[in-house]
Amino acid sequence: MSLAEEFQGVRNHSLKICENLITEDFSLQASEEVSPPKWHLAHTTWFFEQFILVPNDPEYEVKHPQFNFLFNSYYNSLGARTARNHRGLMSRPSVSEVRSYRAYVDEAMKGLIQKNDSGLNQLVILGMNHEQQHQELLLTDLKYNLWFNPLNPRVMDIGEYANEPQSNWISMKEGVYQIGYKGDSFCYDNELNSHKVYIHDFAIASALVTNGEYLEFMNDGGYDDPKFWHDEGWAWIKDQEVKAPLYWEKQDDEWFYYTLEGQKVIDKSAALAHVNFYEASAFANWKGLRLPTEFEWEVAQDQFEWGKRWEWTNSAYLPYPGFTVAPGAIGEYNGKFMVNQMVLRGASVATSPNHSRPTYRNFFHPNYRWQFMGIRLAKSL
Template structure:
């Protein structure tokens, strides 16, 4: 079975200059509320400094678009390949991930100059005859790659500020998403053969391709996400102290980390507080629970006498409920679809080599850029991570 290419056919009417400028400018806007010191911090290995995100996404366009396709292009700084390469073995050596926060140079101003240089060259390139159809497909991958990093930017910024003892706000305006308390129902689906995977026109990542049939037993799935009130019941009932609801590895994680609550929750003056992008606030019971890992989601589901949906169940049912507020943990390992084949070269390193020891999340979140979500999107993370905007939808 032959799968489609990661570099799918693009819309010939796309205004690439406008689209490129709009997406690139959004990354800068995300960083606008930051102080200069915020750009450099890396509290843990999973969080990259904001200035690194800005440099890495710029490096992507320079390395994969301009250098091989724009005759006469001069690299801004040959050393930046070592600094801003993330995980592409094909492209050469790189700074190890844990050291990204140790780079006081290049400075933030240097990186913004780098962005301006590459953006100016890209503007000229996008209006030239060198923008062939195969390059347009690679360009669209680069833009979606930047949008992925925009979500990571918000996620990493929240971790950086949320682990500052002063709990500084990123923004003052409200960004919370409400879920109605106890207004959920279980939606029923009959056993049968269904199809999942991307089809049609438009962009998708290679891990979504290979539309195929799956057999599902009868199942039910919740119409709403779990909110803070429901999760607090689990906590108050001793959920973090009862090993019976946890995977063995999850119970080890609880003990090693002395876990008692979702990430960013703090028990202060006899009440639960929550660090949000708007600063430290009292828990809003009606808000969808956020920043929990797979272990916590699975333990909560067990406590409720239910389970997490598989990614196939989630996709089949997704047209019958609202999604997009939280990345939703599924009970599915991140594995290739039938017929999956990695592209040659560096592009082939984008998704395929991560198909081990990862769990699939579906949907999108409040941090996901507009037009960067679809019900076939397969996000994936290790089971212990909490720092993404993750939530729970139950099934049985």
């Protein structure tokens, strides 16, 4: 498949995600952490425009100069931008105008891709991967936004909950292991540089924690016992009055959760989702176990199946040895977020096709849980 075909395939997938939405869905923003579908469609287009077309195509004409203010996300070097919590207040431009904007930029991009410039091609591939990240956010943000609707809207089935196999322990020997991306294909700069890490003997679960297992923690008073929790986590559950994972609701002594396919009775055999780092750590402590480090996860990942949930690790999001921030606005992509966040490994049911690899480092603040975040347990030997 040519780069032009791959580019158009990624662009089309964003629109396909939205094919069952009604116009009113496109502007929903239920909290500052999530964004409306319309914003995602426009922002990913703005990325191609500002990072590729404007600097590299002298004939390209910016059709909507104000879009730079409306659809910049966090790139400070590219000027002022609308406040993140105001993205849902933009009734204009309309959904149809955003679609036209996408088509306008796509047409210009096709011409640039035909030049087959290796440097530009690498930027195009970065832009495609950036859009794939937003495709997952589009799904998870949409789920969060629709959750507040008492009608429990049904918009799509992405197979959120499937049976998890019986778990067993996979033992890994101590030694020096190579960590980080090795190869010539695309990766993010936070996966570089490949380096050696010493790891002690440990074991890791072959399967994810299930809803049924987590219910045992809840029924045993897990949310009421401070000894299982980090101090920040205990303060968080008390402040937010949390008693269950996100989207869970108890009705007449039975637990339900909201999905993009509507509200459903909890499947106890399915992999747990939508817990934050505090909850994952508390559950592990309750079990007398722990979360794996991101390095343990990486060296063991070929021993188990992964990809249903982003899996919390006990590793802070920090640069690898030799990490350098790229010049210009592209340098704002990862490096400036390497503080107060935890690493998740794997992928999820919302991750776009061809957008996962063993060295991929996702990262979020420990209180966030609206992504498909789950738990894989580990223990020292």
